[in-house]
Amino acid sequence: MRISFILPFASLSGGIRVIATYARELTQAGHEVTVISRPLRVKTSPLRTLINKITGKARARAREDRTTPFLDFLGDRHVVLDRFRPVTPRDVPDGDAVIATWWETAESVAQLPATKGKKFYLLQDYETFGNLPAEDVATSYTLPLHKIAVSGYIRDCVRENHGVSDITVIPNAVDTKQFDAPPRARNTPLTVGFLYHAHPRKRADLALAAVLAAKHLVPDLRVVAFGRGWPAEEFGLPDWVDYHQSPPQAEIPKLYAACDLWLFTSDHEGFGLPLLEAMACRTPVLATRAGAAADLIDGTNGDLLAADRHAFATKIAEVAQMTPDAWQAMSDAAYQTAHSYTWTDAAQRLVTEIQATEGTSP
Known part of the structure; x- marks a missing residue:
């Protein structure tokens, strides 16, 4: 089949990496x-540039502004538009399917002629972020595109808040x-x-509060963490982390494998x-119900918990008291x-979904 993905800027973000992985797998097939x-x-205004520099956000933004190398294998089949603008029919080859990957690209894909292929919208997040135009994002979910979500969490959010029922x-x-x-x-x-x-939505503060509470229950608890930045002083990361x-x-992978939870x-x-x-x-997970957690965690490979430090701390203490065989079974189930x-x-x-879909109606 001939399949086109329509991206915003091809950055180093996890969502772009997912698209690049699909592109590679489909090409190899x-x-x-x-x-x-x-x-x-x-x-960026001069004032914002100064604020970013003072707050340390400039370095993080610079990483976000880097182009991903993960699409290089496509050669000239990764087409970068001449300037920042919407995609037009001239930009997209005729094909069997065209897939939007972001709310702005959904608007462009909805306007493409049928010759470009069946129209899809890959939902990698529920994009109601404070810095985005809420009405435009909401409208994108009701466009005549077949919706594919990467988690039940996204599917349920779009169903419940926008009345869109047909989501794979x-x-x-x-x-x-x-x-x-x-x-x-x-x-x-x-x-x-x-x-x-x-x-804030990543709730590193909850993770820290949980291990602080767990330390009272399991005094010799060891904690490992990693991230792109250095935790700010106000985050209060203890020196024993x-x-x-x-x-x-x-x-x-070695950092994950060094952990028991x-x-x-x-x-x-x-x-x-x-x-x-x-x-x-092979590391079991204790998780809130965000993202794909509810799709993946079933009680044998980890546990779903309330977003509460005491719930996490209590479960950490329970795992500390498990028999070696019980933990091993949980580790094997996670793997x-x-x-x-x-x-x-x-x-x-994805190929099966494209083949099974008729026309362009939602």
Whole structure:
């Protein structure tokens, strides 16, 4: 088939990496894939530039502004538009399917002629962020595009808040060649880990509060964390937390595998790839119900918990009291969850969805 993905700026974000992975899998399966993206839109006032510099956001923004290398394998089939503008019919080759990946690209795809292919909208998040135009985002969910969500969480949010019922869920997978670990015994002392991210919805504050509370129940508890930035002073990261700033990609699986539990504390996520990354490294997960957590965690490979520090701390203490065999069973179940579904499986499900879909009506 001939499949086109319409992207915003092709950055280093997790969502763009997902598209690049689909493009690679589909290409390897013999499909003709074109990815169309826009150049970066630079629109920063002198005052904002100064504020970013003072607050340290300039460095983080610079990372976000880098173009991903993950689409390089496409060569000239990754088309970058001449300037920041909407996609037009001239930009998109005729094909079997055209897939929007962001609310702005959904508007463009909805206006394309039928010759460009069946129209889809890949929902990687519920994009009601404070910095986006809420009415325009909401309108994108009602456009005549077939909706594919990467998690039941997104599907349910769009169904409940926008009355859109026909949404297929095709979950993300994890690169099991990168994220893998041999069987191991539980650590002594018990070791838990979490991802530090400054964005409020990631709730790093909840993860920290949970391990602080757990430390009273399990005094010798060891804690590992990593993230792109350095936790601000006001975050209050204790010196007994083994923190790794911007670790190399090759080191991240080792950090997951060094832990007996991984904490996923987000309030809101589209998917939450650390869920699968940790489980692929045989680390059970304690998670809120954000993102794909409710799709993946079933009580054998971790637990779903209320977004409450005491709930997390209590469960950490329970795991510390588990028999070695009981923890091993939980670790094995986590590994099986992550390794039983691959990106090849996800790509084939996408192909099946395209083939089964008729026309362009929602």
